[in-house]
Amino acid sequence: MLKYVMGDYRWKTFAEANMLSTNFGRGLRELGSRPGENIVIFAETREEWMIAAHGIFKQNIPLVTIYATLGDEAIAHGINETEVTTVITSLELLPKFKKILSLTPRVKTIIYMEDQLKTLENTNGYKEGVNIIKFTEVLKKGAESKVDSCPPGPEDTAIIMYTSGSTGVPKGVILLHKNLIATLKGFCDSTDIYETDIMIGFLPLAHVFELLVESVCLLTGVPIGYSGALTMIDSSSKIKRGTKGDASVLHPTCMTSVPLILDRISKSIQEKVSKGSNLKKVIFKFAYDYKTKWKRRGYSTPLLDKTIFGAVKNLMGGNMRLVISGGAPLSPETHEQINNCLCVTIIQVYDTSYGRVGAPCTICDIKLVSWEEGNYRVTDKPFPRGEVILGGDNISAGYYKLPEKTDEEFFDADGKRWFKTGDICEIHDDGVVKIIDRKKDLVKLQAGEYVSLGKVEAQLKTCPLVDNICVYGDSSKHFCVALVVPNQQQLKDLAEKKGIPDKSFEDLCADPELEKAVVQELADHGKKSKLQKFEIPAAIKLVTEVWSPDMGLVTAAFKLKRKDIEERYKHEINRMYAS
Structure with missing residues (x-):
C-alpha cells in the first residue's frame, strides 16, 4: 500500500477562499450553467468541495449532493431525477463515470478536482460529446468573466441532498437558503466558539451534518x-x-x-x-x-x-x-x-450529557404527540413520551419530486413548517430530549447507514431455510441481528450437509455450529438478493416456536408485531449482541 509523508498545511485566507468561490461560480456561468438549474457535486471532502459549493450558492444555482459511496444506479438516479447537465467530481472518482455516463444521457460536462500526485492521462472510454474540464480551468474562466453574482433569496433552493436511501432508491431532501441560515444560528447560539479554534474536516460534506x-x-x-x-x-x-x-x-x-x-x-x-x-x-x-x-x-x-x-x-x-x-x-x-x-x-447533537440530544434550540419549536400503537403517551410518568414533531425555519421544504411522501411527513400549521421525525422521545424535567425508539421499522446503525428492517426481512424470507424472520437493529451498534423461525426439513438437511449429528429440531436450533452455518447461508442469500453487507444479520437466534396471531407476535394478516417480538426475545437479542 502507498504510504505518504505529509507536508505542512498551506492556508488560504477567508478573502482568498471567497474570491475563488466567486470565480468558480462565474466560471460555471461561462460554461452555460444558469440560476435555478441544478448542478451535482459528487466528491470526497476537500477544500475544493466547499469552494465549489459557495460559488454555486453565489449564482443561485441549486446544489445536488450525492454520497461518494453510493452504487452506480443510485448515483445515476440522483443525477437523472434532478436533470443535471454538469457534474463536479474528483480525479479519483472520475473512472466511476465511465459506467455511469451510459446511464445519465443529460450529462454534458464533467469538472474534476485535480490530484497533487496524478494527472488525467487520457479521456478514452468516456462517452462521446462529454466535455471533461479541470477545476482550475473553471476558476480561470471565472477570473476573466464579467458575469455578476446572482444572490439567492430565503425561499430559493440551496441544496437537494440525497440520502443513502432505505429502500434502494435515495430521496432528495430540499434545503432552502433560509433553512441553512436558521440552522447556523441555532448552532452558534448553543455552542461555544473561540477565536483560537481550528477545525479538522473529514466527514462527508455530502451529509448535512459536516456541511453545517x-x-x-x-x-x-x-x-x-x-x-x-x-x-x-x-x-x-x-x-x-x-x-x-x-x-x-x-x-x-x-x-x-x-x-x-x-x-x-x-x-x-x-x-x-x-x-x-x-x-x-x-x-x-x-x-x-x-x-x-x-x-x-x-x-x-x-x-x-x-x-x-x-x-x-x-x-x-x-x-x-x-x-x-x-x-x-x-x-x-x-x-x-x-x-x-x-x-x-x-x-x-446539542447536549453534553450522556445518552441525550439536548433541549430545543433557539430557532426550533417541538411538539410531543402520543403514539398509541407503540404505547407511548404524553401522559406517561415519570416523563411524557411520544413522537417529536419539529417546526421552524430550519425545516426542509420536503422531498424532491415526491409530493405524496412529502405530504406524509411534512405539514404547515401555525405559520410554520413542521416535520414528523418518527423519533420516539421522552422529555426530562430539565427540558432535555432523550430519543428512546423509532416509529418506523427504519433503523440507523452506528455508522449512519439506514436499514429498512421490512425490506431485509422480505428478501431473507425468500431463502428456503427461513419460514419467518424478524431483523433487529440497535442504533448504538454497527450491525443487525435476527430471530429466525427455520424450516424444519431445510434445517435438518443443512445439519446433515455440515456433518452435525441427527438431533431433535429443538436441539438443532440450540446448536451453535448450525447457527453459524445459517448465518453464512443468509449472508450468501442476502448477497444474491443485492442486500448491502450492513443489512445482513451478523448473528441470529434459531427460534423453535412458530409465530402465530394467537401468540400475539404477528397480526391477523401475519405482519410482525415488532415490539411484542422484541419484548419476548429481549434476552436472546442481548445475548446475540454480546456474542
Whole structure:
C-alpha cells in the first residue's frame, strides 16, 4: 500500500477562499450553467468541495449532493431525477463515470478536482460529446468573466441532498437558503466558539451534518484543515511510519465525528491499556475511576490529564477540546470514556450529557404527540413520551419530486413548517430530549447507514431455510441481528450437509455450529438478493416456536408485531449482541 509523508498545511485566507468561490461560480456561468438549474457535486471532502459549493450558492444555482459511496444506479438516479447537465467530481472518482455516463444521457460536462500526485492521462472510454474540464480551468474562466453574482433569496433552493436511501432508491431532501441560515444560528447560539479554534474536516460534506459545521466555521472565522480517515493520526494506514499524520501537524481544537469512529477510538484505548503491564493497568484504572468520580461532580483533574491521559490526548494533536457527534446515537459508555481519556467535551447533537440530544434550540419549536400503537403517551410518568414533531425555519421544504411522501411527513400549521421525525422521545424535567425508539421499522446503525428492517426481512424470507424472520437493529451498534423461525426439513438437511449429528429440531436450533452455518447461508442469500453487507444479520437466534396471531407476535394478516417480538426475545437479542 502507498504510504505518504505529509507536508505542512498551506492556508488560504477567508478573502482568498471567497474570491475563488466567486470565480468558480462565474466560471460555471461561462460554461452555460444558469440560476435555478441544478448542478451535482459528487466528491470526497476537500477544500475544493466547499469552494465549489459557495460559488454555486453565489449564482443561485441549486446544489445536488450525492454520497461518494453510493452504487452506480443510485448515483445515476440522483443525477437523472434532478436533470443535471454538469457534474463536479474528483480525479479519483472520475473512472466511476465511465459506467455511469451510459446511464445519465443529460450529462454534458464533467469538472474534476485535480490530484497533487496524478494527472488525467487520457479521456478514452468516456462517452462521446462529454466535455471533461479541470477545476482550475473553471476558476480561470471565472477570473476573466464579467458575469455578476446572482444572490439567492430565503425561499430559493440551496441544496437537494440525497440520502443513502432505505429502500434502494435515495430521496432528495430540499434545503432552502433560509433553512441553512436558521440552522447556523441555532448552532452558534448553543455552542461555544473561540477565536483560537481550528477545525479538522473529514466527514462527508455530502451529509448535512459536516456541511453545517464547516459552514459555521466560515461564518465565525474558524480555519478548517482538511484530512481523511486514512491520514488523520500518526498510526493511520496511509501515513509512513515515523512521520506525522494530519492531526499532529494541524493541532485541531474541534472536530465532527460519528459514533462508530468514537467507538473505534474507545476500543483502541482499551486495547492499548490491556497490553500494558499489571502495574500500568492498575494505575490507569485508578486514574480513570478517580477522574470519572470528580468529573461527575463538576470538577476537572489537570494533573491526571497531563500525566496519565496526556499520551492519549496527543493522538489528536494535543489541543482537542470539542468533539461534535451526530448521525446516530452515541452510547453513554463510549461518550464518558472518550471525554475522560481524550480530555475533551463531546456534544451529542446539542447536549453534553450522556445518552441525550439536548433541549430545543433557539430557532426550533417541538411538539410531543402520543403514539398509541407503540404505547407511548404524553401522559406517561415519570416523563411524557411520544413522537417529536419539529417546526421552524430550519425545516426542509420536503422531498424532491415526491409530493405524496412529502405530504406524509411534512405539514404547515401555525405559520410554520413542521416535520414528523418518527423519533420516539421522552422529555426530562430539565427540558432535555432523550430519543428512546423509532416509529418506523427504519433503523440507523452506528455508522449512519439506514436499514429498512421490512425490506431485509422480505428478501431473507425468500431463502428456503427461513419460514419467518424478524431483523433487529440497535442504533448504538454497527450491525443487525435476527430471530429466525427455520424450516424444519431445510434445517435438518443443512445439519446433515455440515456433518452435525441427527438431533431433535429443538436441539438443532440450540446448536451453535448450525447457527453459524445459517448465518453464512443468509449472508450468501442476502448477497444474491443485492442486500448491502450492513443489512445482513451478523448473528441470529434459531427460534423453535412458530409465530402465530394467537401468540400475539404477528397480526391477523401475519405482519410482525415488532415490539411484542422484541419484548419476548429481549434476552436472546442481548445475548446475540454480546456474542
